[in-house]
Amino acid sequence: MAQRYRVTREFQQIEQSQKEITLEECKQYFAAQSDFEYTSAYTVKGKEGTTMTIDGDFFMWSLEDAKIPFRHYGGDVYVLGTNEAVVPRMVEVASALRADITEG
Numbered sequence: 001m002a003q004r005y006r007v008t009r010e011f012q013q014i015e016q017s018q019k020e021i022t023l024e025e026c027k028q029y030f031a032a033q034s035d036f037e038y039t040s041a042y043t044v045k046g047k048e049g050t051t052m053t054i055d056g057d058f059f060m061w062s063l064e065d066a067k068i069p070f071r072h073y074g075g076d077v078y079v080l081g082t083n084e085a086v087v088p089r090m091v092e093v094a095s096a097l098r099a100d101i102t103e104g
Contacts, residue, residue, distance in 0.1 A: 006104045007077040007094045020075030030059040042069050
């Protein structure tokens, strides 16, 4: 099973009102990244032809033939570590958003 990571400011020594990573911050940051695209729904296709669509705020990272979702939810950004390239890219995202990375 893939490891899930959370980009968060929860551990920062800043005012509570600044701890949330806002959707607007994410949209601004990811719009400047040529390898990300915003979508309001993410569709997962199963092996047996089934599909499931999840509504939300997703920033889809294009990595070769794969699309890896970075999801903004509840003031944090979540991503699955299904590919070894995710971790270094996630570190870049966390740094740009002035945040930390934790499992979860």
